[in-house]
Amino acid sequence: MRVLAYFAIAVLLMAAQSTLGVLFQIGTIKPDFVLVLVLCVALIKGENAGAVYGLTIGLLEDIVYGNFLGFNALIKFLTGYVVGYGTRDLFKGPVALTMGFVFVGTLLYNLIFLVACWVFVPGYTTGLLVPKAVSSAFYNALIAPFMYAAVMRLEKFLNFYFETKY
């Protein structure tokens, strides 16, 4: 049931990202709600959950929007795992730290994206990656506290509903 709830949230968030995302667009940069969700899950629940969630959402993105099956899945899987693993023993209480982790996580995601492009799609040119990666990392860091709080509340609710209540 927990898996289904997360899956439903992923589907809704992905659809919202692709349609409502333009409302939050500043210049050419949109916030990546889905990536921030993966990063927050990785921060809260660890590398395994981050990797699985990244893999699932990535696969969904690949199927619905992507051109190559597994491309986004691989990048989000690795990002979720590395961020979850790297922050496993770190204190994540203050908002600034959450923002910092999401900022670094977004940069890591873009780095893995670049490497994956080199490896799998040689003809693809990434363009101005650094300004794009840094500005999207800033934007994602801004929404990170809200997403983090939402995931925390969701976890508490799910824990109460599936573990305490029943």
Next chain:
Amino acid sequence: MLHLRRYKKAFFLILIVVALSFAVNATVHNRSLFGVLEHPVIFVVKPVHEAFSWISHRVRETVTSVSQLFYLKRENEALKEELQELLEYKHKFLEYSAENARLRRMLEFREKNSQYDMVAAEVIGRDPGNWFNVIIIDKGRKNGVTENMAVVTERGLVGYTMDVGDDWAKVLMLLDNRMSVSAMIQRTRDNGILKGNIAPAPPGCAKMVFLPADARIVKGDVVISSGLGGIVPKGILIGEVVEVKKESDNLTQYAIVKPAVDFQKLEEVFVIKGQRAVPGGE
């Protein structure tokens, strides 16, 4: 045991990475493999997408409308100014267009009546009262205009100059009660005197008197100047007969004549200074 679990986890991790890499590589080279998964998933996700897309459009429309409100006042003022400017241009255009048409008609008239030595003049004033029909034109002695010169337009006779300054002249118009000009019925060649707007002529019409009692004048006959009296040259259109009646003494008859010129809309006129010698003539 712990090492084994760690290796197991690393093994899974590598396995997933390799599997995903394989999938990416496979779909890079053969996209048709993708279609098997693509269609059913998009079929499921599409309604959600459509719902969010609808919300997105509504929100964007609302946000755009609200943000436009801030610019609407400024835009409205700018548009009003622009409209005012365009209206001015429109008025000017209509004015120039009408003036152009008038001047063309006058030029045509001038070319057709090359036997007359004429000077064009602009109407610059009009008697403000109701009793006199006098206009002031912007040409005077400096332009060779003197008293008792016929004033015409392309439509017909206006009147004659009665008072002349250096660069202005007063013109007594046909409808003034002081007017008296020799005229004739073009068809029957009967002569008479055209007085101004005297009884029983209705407003806007003149009375032509001293017409012979046996003259067969009918409504619609054209009245032209007869040339007698020496002020107005012969043959200039004056108007047309709208009514013919016998005088009370039955010795003469009179005609009510509607002038060809619309005196309320006079803007440019010609003053006939004299007649040119016709080339080849005596």
